[in-house]
Amino acid sequence: MSAAATGRQRLVVVGQGYVGLPLALRAAEVGYDVIGFDLDVDRVKQLSSGSSYVEDIPDERLGQALRSGRYRPTDDPRLLAGFDVAVIDVPTPLREGVPNLSHVEAAAATLGHHLRPGALVVLESTSYPGTTEELVGPILEDVSGLVAGSDFHLGYSPERIDPGNRTWTLENTPKVVSGVDERSLQSVAAFYGRLVERTVPTSGTREAELTKLLENTFRHVNIALVNELAMFAADLGIDVWEAIEAASTKPFGYLRFTPGPGVGGHCLPIDPSYLSWKVHRSLGQSFRFVELANDVNEHMPDYVVRRLMAALNRMGRPVNGAQILLLGLAYKRNTGDAREAPGTVVAQSLAALGGQVRVVDPHLSDDSCTYPMVDLTAAELEAADAVVLVTDHDAFDYDLVARHARYVLDTRNRVDGPGVERL
Numbered sequence: 001m002s003a004a005a006t007g008r009q010r011l012v013v014v015g016q017g018y019v020g021l022p023l024a025l026r027a028a029e030v031g032y033d034v035i036g037f038d039l040d041v042d043r044v045k046q047l048s049s050g051s052s053y054v055e056d057i058p059d060e061r062l063g064q065a066l067r068s069g070r071y072r073p074t075d076d077p078r079l080l081a082g083f084d085v086a087v088i089d090v091p092t093p094l095r096e097g098v099p100n101l102s103h104v105e106a107a108a109a110t111l112g113h114h115l116r117p118g119a120l121v122v123l124e125s126t127s128y129p130g131t132t133e134e135l136v137g138p139i140l141e142d143v144s145g146l147v148a149g150s151d152f153h154l155g156y157s158p159e160r161i162d163p164g165n166r167t168w169t170l171e172n173t174p175k176v177v178s179g180v181d182e183r184s185l186q187s188v189a190a191f192y193g194r195l196v197e198r199t200v201p202t203s204g205t206r207e208a209e210l211t212k213l214l215e216n217t218f219r220h221v222n223i224a225l226v227n228e229l230a231m232f233a234a235d236l237g238i239d240v241w242e243a244i245e246a247a248s249t250k251p252f253g254y255l256r257f258t259p260g261p262g263v264g265g266h267c268l269p270i271d272p273s274y275l276s277w278k279v280h281r282s283l284g285q286s287f288r289f290v291e292l293a294n295d296v297n298e299h300m301p302d303y304v305v306r307r308l309m310a311a312l313n314r315m316g317r318p319v320n321g322a323q324i325l326l327l328g329l330a331y332k333r334n335t336g337d338a339r340e341a342p343g344t345v346v347a348q349s350l351a352a353l354g355g356q357v358r359v360v361d362p363h364l365s366d367d368s369c370t371y372p373m374v375d376l377t378a379a380e381l382e383a384a385d386a387v388v389l390v391t392d393h394d395a396f397d398y399d400l401v402a403r404h405a406r407y408v409l410d411t412r413n414r415v416d417g418p419g420v421e422r423l
């Protein structure tokens with residue numbers, strides 16, 4: 001039955017990835033007729049068969065949405081016709097340090113062909129301030145012949161989804177909303193008002209775009225701060241982890257960040273560079289905090305390798321030929337997302353030096369890893385000259401690691417024991 005026949009609002013979500021899929025399902029659950037549009041035919045097939053590739057979305061939830069008839073994954077652009085609301089959730093990567101908005105441009109052009117008066121288009125993909133008004137709006141206008149604001153509504157709403165976080169979900173995380181004019185803002189706020197508990201309006205789309213970049217740059221810079229501190233503290237013989245825990249008892253004016261092997265995923269290594277690129281392009285100036293944070297965080301995998309080499313050296317072993325067991329390759333705890341994961345850089349560097357790298361990661365499938373994947377067993381731990389805890393998944397048995405590993409380089413402060421050295 002068509003949306004017109006059911007009287008339900010028709011929503012198109014362009015991009016069915018980590019961000020688009022949860023949004024599409026939530027919208028179907030509150031009563032929209034949702035088309036989940038994606039160019040990746042394999043992803044569409046997998047979704048249509050009821051199998052989810054996003055860990056936070058269990059197959060039962062996807063199955064329910066499919067059975068309700070209110071969620072339809074597709075790669076057929078003809079099904080976009082007649083939408084009331086469209087949300088763009090496509091990737092915004094960097095190409096040689098420069099924002100690559102080709103996916104956003106393609107998504108806007110596709111939507112432009114199906115845009116009709118009164119409809120709403122929202123960009124959720126992370127991008128530099130000005131993208132909605134300077135890039136998406138003009139493409140929609142050119143293709144459709146309609147005018148943003150007067151003929152159709154246009155807005156920006158940054159996604160704050162935190163994969164693996166069971167406490168803060170799409171529904172209970174406040175959603176920043178914006179529009180190119182007052183009526184667009186009302187329309188964006190009304191749409192998200194049905195999906196989430198609280199919406200937070202900003203006066204324009206640039207402020208909403210900057211909000212997302214501020215949040216991620218804040219995180220990126222603070223992680224770089226503790227990473228640099230960890231390296232100095234190690235040389236000074238001071239326990240940085242203890243200092244961080246002590247500082248975290250301050251009830252005001254301090255936020256806890258912890259060191260690690262580097263940052264990964266599709267947000268932290270990328271989003272701050274969208275902001276520094278915009279600052280440089282528009283003002284000719286460098287965003288020094290971002291550049292410094294990039295520099296520190298990008299060097300962390302090398303630092304981990306250096307620490308491991310020093311430890312093996314103390315044991316009289318070269319990396320060449322050493323058995324090295326990496327625990328966790330995903331960029332983030334309790335997720336199977338290995339995009340831009342610093343553990344991959346650690347593994348590559350060790351393998352390039354002749355290290356025999358094996359990986360334990362219960363969240364990753366064997367085919368997503370180029371190194372032999374093994375289970376975490378006493379035998380594997382005992383066979384390894386060194387174990388590196390890269391990603392501290394809750395599923396790991398840390399007591400087993402402490403009992404059976406000869407040497408552990410713990411980059412996350414999760415293992416206790418005599419053979420354990422922390423970052």
Ligand SMILES: NC(=O)c1ccc[n+]([C@@H]2O[C@H](COP(=O)([O-])OP(=O)(O)OC[C@H]3O[C@@H](n4cnc5c(N)ncnc54)[C@H](O)[C@@H]3O)[C@@H](O)[C@H]2O)c1
Nearest residue numbers: 015016017018019038039040090092103106107125126159
């Ligand atoms: N993953 C996160 O945790 C997160 C959080 C907040 C914001 N974001 C931002 O959200 C955006 C999407 O990220 P993601 O992690 O969901 O990406 P993703 O790679 O998981 O999914 C994007 C999907 O878009 C599809 N796609 C690309 N071009 C398309 C087009 N023209 N038409 C239809 N489909 C198209 C791809 O095939 C892919 O399936 C990015 O800008 C990202 O920075 C991501």
